[in-house]
Amino acid sequence: AQTVTQSQPEMSVQEAETVTLSCTYDTSESDYYLFWYKQPPSRQMILVIRQEAYKQQNATENRFSVNFQKAAKSFSLKISDSQLGDAAMYFCAYRSASFGNEKLTFGTGTRLTIIP
């Protein structure tokens, strides 16, 4: 079974600075998807960024980018120019690419605080 580990329960960053959230996973599969979701105080889960394992290029979405290291099974999220609205719980998630196996396996989350 796949597992996702987020070793940082809490992180804080000064507004406008850069922060990196860590995520590692364990799988025997070669093809899969990785996601970062954000859950602000409203508790609405919002997709931040998505990475296909077969793509070597790291995904980017505006101020958000990932460092995907397939061999190391690492998938960290970098937030540049942090803003107050970035304060939230961030969950890393894994999904198999196998047909019929659509479950998302979530990490335990990292609570990000933005310091004004």
Add this chain to the structure above:
Amino acid sequence: GAVVSQHPSRVICKSGTSVKIECRSLDFQATTMFWYRQFPKKSLMLMATSNEGSKATYEQGVEKDKFLINHASLTLSTLTVTSAHPEDSSFYICSARPIAGVWETQYFGPGTRLLVL
């Protein structure tokens, strides 16, 4: 795009009653929807996978007779908590996977807070 709604957003009920929660994909069709439960300050726990036109697949330890799931159409899935008890109080979140487009991604509803007295 990819908006998922849930109704109600919060509900308070008496112990022993049943509560129905609706999950709708507003701008896309979804053959598969998912129901999660989230305890305070915890991660999401998958309860079941809902497939349009067929029976839901429940995760180990989830009582299918207590948490009834019906995926009536390509845009609607419902979760009914039957004979609710205080220990069923939780935050329930649904997600939907589009048929077309970014099919590998789940989009989440805003959640339903259930309090059983």
